[in-house]
Amino acid sequence: MATRARSGLLGELSAEFVGTMILILIGVGVVAQVVGGGALTDPKGGLGGHDSIAWAWGLGVTLGVYVAARLSGAHLNPAVTLTLAVFKGFDWKKVAPYALAQTAGAFVAALLVRWNYSEILGHADPGHTIKTQTVFATLPGNGSLTAGVHEWGAFRDQVIGTAILLILILAVTDVLNTAPRANLGPFIVGLIVVAIGMAYGANAGYAINPARDLGPRLASYITGYSTAWRDQWGNLYFWVPIVGPLIGGVLGGAIYKIFVGRFLPDAPPEPPGRAPASEPAAEV
Secondary structure: OOOOOOOHHHHHHHHHHHHHHHHHHHHHHHHHHHHHHHHHOOOOOOOOOHHHHHHHHHHHHHHHHHHHHHHHOOOOOHHHHHHHHHHOOOOHHHHHHHHHHHHHHHHHHHHHHHHHOHHHHHHHOOOOOHHHHOOOOOOHHHHOOOOOOOHHHHHHHHHHHHHHHHHHHHHHHOOOOOOOOOOOHHHHHHHHHHHHHHHOOOOOOOOOOHHHHHHHHHHHHHOOOOOOOEOOOOOEOOOHHHHHHHHHHHHHHHHHHHHOHHHOOOOOOOOOOOOOOOOOOOOO
């Protein structure tokens, strides 16, 4: 049989689109179930809570990475793509296309969740207000008026949370460090997201991913959420989960490189008498 043609950039972008779509189908889907469906149970909140949301987001990351990793490396996040370009030699010409593919995947997935949960969201929140806006996009203090978190507090949180994310992603994918074996990398990355969600979810809903927030935010806006670009205080907010993670990702990459990466030993040479590792066989 003929060797399958190399996919090139189109295949990479297709993988980023579908991988991010899987992430958002599960992540936004669980929030729709907990927030929308939970508002209609008796007593309220009968379809899960913060922990189920954190676990589902982590599993969404794991499964999205398994979908896309072979073709694109499964960034699924513009902050990851930018950080890899800054510190790991990822091609700068691919940064914008990857980010667009990731955002498009998140947008399409959010539209599907919006459609699938249209009856529940319509009954839980007929006016499509801030009450269920958190299904699709993050808000300071998760929309609370009593938490006292505004856009700059949320911005700080997004920088810190994404820095943690990239420190850990770089650590577990660095072959010179103690990278997981047996194809467990995606599972460990999912656990990283679970941990961040459980520890840093109160101030800004741990978007830590510009595509994760912008794509669903746009989807909610065009399907009836007129306040999608603002927070519960009326402030223009959409920029926070975009700019914060991009800065935080690069900061995390710098921290890993300065404090860990530059001290790791180089890969050892092949033992004498060993043949060099061969390239994997082409798929047929």
